[in-house]
Amino acid sequence: MITLRQLAHWKATGQKFAVLTAYDYTFAKLVAAAGVPVILVGDSLGQVMLGYPSTQPVTLEEMIHHTRAVMRGAGTTLVVADMPFMSYQVSVEDALRNAGRLVKEGGAQAVKLEGGADFAEVIRAIVRAGIPVMAHIGLRPQSVHQHGYRTQATDAAGRRQLLLDAKAVEKAGAFAVVVEKAEASATGAVTRALHIPVIGCGSGPDCDAQVLVTYDVLGLFPDFTPSFVKQYARLGDAARIALSAFDADVRTGKFPAKTPAPAVSTKDSRGNGKRKKGRLS
Secondary structure: OOOHHHHHHHHHHOOOEEEEEOOOHHHHHHHHHOOOOEEEEOOOHHHHOOOOOOOOOOOHHHHHHHHHHHHHHOOOOEEEEEOOOOOOOOOHHHHHHHHHHHHHOOOOOEEEEEEOHHHHHHHHHHHHOOOOEEEEEEOOHHHHHHHOOOOEOOOHHHHHHHHHHHHHHHHHOOOEEEEEOEOHHHHHHHHHHOOOOEEEEOOOOOOOEEEEOHHHHOOOOOOOOOOOOOOOOOHHHHHHHHHHHHHHHHHHOOOOOOOOOOOOEEEOOOOOEEEOOOOOO
């Protein structure tokens, strides 16, 4: 099981690590099987899975639903669930209650919330209640109407604020902090100043870890790909080709074949053949 102590050890020894999003059982299984140590059930599921224009419409119930699914497939991977917009901004009491629901009902092992020094009190209260918190500073998608999507910490004042926010969330008890879309040298300075892992998201190479949306990495989200993303596959293109081929085969009568394909068999531990059932059988 990946623990917070393991992440702290990697920070201390300079071992970088990856974080990827997952929003369902199947992708949680894939991410875990790939050896990625941390899964983020991000509120980015609003855009990727639900078709919302931003992360703001995502509800706590939706986050709990998707976190439960991820937990069924995550294995020994550490699972962190995002606290959605307005689930922690109203009061400390609300924040505690909603963080608790993500853990009790969703099964999350930690929660993530956007905010720096302005949310240190909230982070401190959640941690005091026994729930680990990952902070999120720099660009804050939940506050896009206030701050926009521009790169953060590009001037002296911005650099000072980024460092102030980072130190504040560390002091409040956060076990790690995501820095999204901040100027690379400013993020590097934050990484060197903190004792907790700094997880970059479009914030340069000097962070202790990097997080990306899995659908972006695999080329599965057609609407938009951030400029800082590296696509390791184009599965969206492959899927469209495959689905189009299936459609054509059905229309031309090539599928299903007149002679049924033989059942797929596996062998048990004694070498005996076993019929493998499909989901529809």
